[in-house]
Amino acid sequence: MANVRNIGISAHIDSGKTTLTERILFYTGRIKAIHDVRGRDGVGAKMDSMELEREKGITIQSAATFCSWGDAHVNIIDTPGHVDFTIEVERALRVLDGAVLVLCGVSGVQSQSLTVDRQMKRYGVPRLAFINKLDRVGSSPRKVIADLRNQLKLNAAAVQVPIGLEAAHDGVVDVIRGVAYYFRGEKGEMVEEAPVPEDLKAAAAAARQELVERVADVDEEVAELFICEEDVPKDLLKRAIRRQTIAQKFVPVFMGSAYKNRGVQPLLDGVVDYLPSPAEVPNFALDTAADEARVALSCDPDKPTVALAFKLEECKFGQLTYMRVYQGRIERGHFLHNLKTGKKIKVPRLVRMHSNEMEEVTSAGAGDVVAMFGVDCASMDTFTDGTTQLAMSSMFVPEPVMSLAIKPDAGPKSQASFAKALQRFTKEDPTLRVHTDVNSKEIIISGMGELHLDVYVERLKREYAVECQVGRPSVNYRETISRRADFNHLHKKQTGGSGQYARVIGYIEPLEEGAVNAAGEPITFEFVNDVIGTNIPPEYIPSCGKGFADGTNKGGMIGAQVQGMRVVLTDGQAHAVDSSDLAFRTAAAAALRGAMKDAGPAVLEPIMALEVTAPAEFQGTIVSGLNKRMGLIQSAGMNDDGSSTVVRADVPLSQMFGYSTDLRSSTQGKGEFAMEYKEHLPVTRDVQERLVKEYQTSRDDANKK
Template sequence: MRRGLSILSRAVLLSSSTISKGGIYECLLFKYGIFINQNVSTLTDVSPAEREQLSHTRNIGISAHIDSGKTTLTERILFYTGKIRDIHEVKGKDGVGAKMDSMELEREKGITIQSAATYCRWKDKQINIIDTPGHVDFTIEVERALRVLDGAIMVLCGVGGVQSQSITVDRQMKRYDVPRVVFINKLDRMGANPWRVINMARDKLRLNAAAVQIPMGLEEHHAGVVDLIDRKAYIFEGPKGETVTAIEVPTDFKADMEARRKELVERLSEVDDEIADLFLSEAEVPPDVLHAAVRRATLALKFQPVFMGSAFKNKGVQLLLDGVSRYLPSPTDVSNRALALDENEASFQLPCSPSGPFVGLAFKLEEGRYGQLTYLRIYSGRVKKGDYIINMSNGKKVRVPRLVRMHSDEMEDINAASAGDIVAIFGVDCASGDTFTDGTQRFAMTSIRVPEPVMSLALIPKAPEQMGNFMKALTRFQKEDPTFRVSSNSETGEIIISGMGELHLEIYVERMRREYNVECEVGKPKVSFRETIRQRAEFNYTHKKQSGGSGQFGRVIGYIEPLPDTGEQVSTEGPRRFEFDNALQGNDIPPEFHPAIEKGFAEAANSGALIGAPVENVRVVLQDGASHPVDSNELAFRVAAIQGFRQAYQNASPIILEPIMKVEVTIPSEYQGTIMGDLNRRKGIIMDSTTSGDDCIIQCEVPLNSMFGYSSVLRSNTQGKGEYSMAYSHHSPVTRDLEEELTTAFSKSGGRAGSASA
């Protein structure tokens, strides 16, 4: 082995000019785990043949507010593309449920919990689709899906319009520069008004949106749509709307069609020079020119074409698929940024070339029947079943044992995949956000933004024998979902789970019961209260015990005092500020007992007398004492130190401290008064308030004990449009009424540490 490597090393040094990508030396070096650093400048662009091949691929997501019809729309897309044989409804009466809601909990609750991937063909296009949840608690599923997708369909309800999660989805699409088409759904519903929805999209989302269709009737009269660009009307016939028939535009709709077409051209003229010239000269804009302009403006993120219909009533879906094919980008139409790890993580554009070096991003993990299932977006190169790839986060080389395409919970085995594909691999241990390469370079894709959890619960299995499965479930859920966090509170002994909201955590507790047979007791986490002192107090304590034979004797004299405030923040998890000052003179207490005395004082500071909470910001000064030549030992002095501390503590004006959190709340300005009033009721102190666009950002300090359940209250008070983040600031004295409540609870519990909670 060493001789082989030596030969290879000489070959590299003497004949490096003969080593080319794909050459035998490179293959041998990779086999032995040696990287070849490929310079970014050597990457070749996508060839015309590859560009033509990839122009027939679309990677899209379907995102919207909860209950806007995303999964219903996906079900119709799969049916019309021939991927499924029949249509099933979300929470349908037949007990089957929509194809993309494969989890039992999803079918019971009628909501999407996990994003699901599928693929289909529409005419000459291969479309990879990810159906994402609409509930804000599962926003990470939308976040990581949009990170790897090239385009998206944003679904808006024809009645509700732009709703709270629509705003969140819009922020995510803009964060990752995802071009989109808009589909206004549910035009068969009472109160549907697509023009109101378009105005809301312009006002609330700041979109340059315009209709490319108008509806032929609304509510129960919704019969089809009129295409503004081609000036054709379409109706959808057959039991499931599978037959699309083009007809002449009815006379009743011609005037509206021309007015809306003029509005479309005017909107495009603001962002496209070719259309601007035609608009200013008042020339007719041909359909092919208008189609091309819509595509250019959509890809440039300057325009959003609006389609219309009713997925539930099987109207408008096929034309939406035509719009996806015509206006949304192929993998080569978007800019994919990567980081060169050997060039100080310099950012560069990675060509989406099947003949380039292999680069893939693991964006989602699931625990399946056959082990971990890793969803992979391939940005460059090719990967085959049996290939070896390298995880750039840890440098480990792993084999690809199985390569599949996903169709919800079904899998189709494939032998190879290339740039532009979204696939899944089995048996590869990694984390969400890891980049894989073929070993010929050290590249990494930019990471996925993970929002911070906003709510916590305390969990404990009801039966001790379930602890093994309990820990397995927590480990799995943490790996699958970056927003699901698990921690343990060393002070209270609780296991704390944190997530994006009540529903988010409720789903995981329910999954634990169904998938792991673990029943849990769920409660509000205990707050990490502390105790401290406000004045100096002296101790003079003698511990004597005589029971025949050698006894115990130890005497300690000194004082305790509060530490001066240095302005430093004390971490809720780090070491407490406790100091021990040995000011003994002489040999009244032999040196071998000094460590035992310090341990005794530190042990006493672990549990204050008010509620049994740890004592912080205290200094103990040992000035004098006494010992016995026979009865003194380490135990005697440790007990004397504990009792001496407690003796002085009662006279040192002890108080209880509670954790204070820095809270930043982002809300629409219209809710500013309501939210500030609620924060004041929670004993919060407003530190600052600023306005950014239509949003108001409030910065304040609020006791942690008042923040439990705040996410639900904030969403209720802002119609789901508010967000907040929270971080530890410091501990501060509690109010007198809370102190009485805590001390009473502690005394009723028999003085057990950690039992006081509010």
């Protein structure tokens, strides 16, 4: 167990994650040749097994593999960098014990780097940082480390110094051991150890001193020697770095160029030396038999089994379920219990994944990441051996921000394939939502962005031979309130026999900005029961809560979901015969809709955090283009050598359609951008009036039909 490492490789798009994974697999002997990510040689990177991934040169689905480095067994998940597929990063970090945060040596910390860092902190994942692309013009590891400290607020320090930068990059110096590494051979497979070059001895000594200072800030053993101005032995320093990395108080920074085959082998040494084994990571489950009390799990294969299904994938053999075993053991032919459904299933087949290839195994113990075939379950279902009621907590799932109207071509075969595909896609990807619009009767798919939805439309065509007609993308607006409003609503209905009677009294008010629940996650709706006495019998209070929640599903202005609201129930009235759960649920929903009209309702739109990178001469063009799209510029600056500019802005999502085409044309194809959802903010008055008018018109047209 001490030699097992479960790691994820995460970063901003185009930072070199998949290229790095390809080198790791080559140097550990898992693959026999290195191939280009974009598949120009007709093969493509091992971890990008989907045809779409090789065409676009991006990772769309996270892919799992395993390899050996020395005595260590390393399970790796390569994750997407594009924000549209952030759920893949989320689910990977939920189950992994450590991570490698890859950063571009030129661009440093970028928008998706911030998102990945938040996800790592959310799940308490220790990480190493790897500054990649040091062979590129403008690379500056010092700037990247400053970004780690200033933007991500990490206690980071270099454990290596590069030997040359840009075209002169030839290796790295290990400042702990005081040796230089050169990477020789056709593919950099031969690591040559040599003394530190004379011109780098001062820089290596300064880097080691800075490393000791940073570790001393968080480690008492090193601090004691540092204060006494004594030398810190390398073995003691490595142990301290490992302790504080696992405690998430320190981030060691490695360097190199994956594409040029430099720095990868020392990074693998760092994964083994500094990232935790499964036994060193505290994992907790919720005991459903004891009011969901937290219970510490033991990474012991002989204890009751607890495993989490974290990813689903369809393949020619049926559903492939990726599992992380936290406690106990899974064996082929044995039985498991799905805690969510209560079903008992027999494990038909167990495999270890190597991208899209499989290797049969007969059993998997605590700490392993494996996959099962032929098991019908949902993502984030917990499996046990039936002797325990421990359930693993789920992951954070962001709300979709963009929608498309989609219609399959005519024909019963297309309709059946279309329904089957959407059922599979929504089961695999929690950020993809499908519903039918009640007014237009159109099928609406919602996701994290244009690329996210485009990929699923393309997969419908390729994997299910379903051609689709696609409507213009629409934005997922929300509604909210701006002031308090009281309600006193009576629901009374008598149609012969027992009727319906319920009165609810209380008020609604805006939620405080940044309101979070006990788990620290943002909340958009809160129900508070302030009823004193039994005017509303206690058994009807949950029905009132459900009714108020029903009322938030569709606001009165544009029919959008309501958020940012607290409902406080203070009093009510019941009837001995005619009151029921349904009556109070109906009364609560109607009371909420009525009160919202007096609470200053407003329409909210999604605001995206946008980051544009382009050659410096296009900065003015980019800024003016964003101003036309109602963007609020947050920062605009040059990199160290003045060759490129990075513009960060907050832009309404409704203004971002077609931006990729505009950016390419205005920067001669040299500009690139990434954006992620930031928050919902009120729209301007004229936009609100237009949206309300459009909604009323569409509703009237639907009623006429």
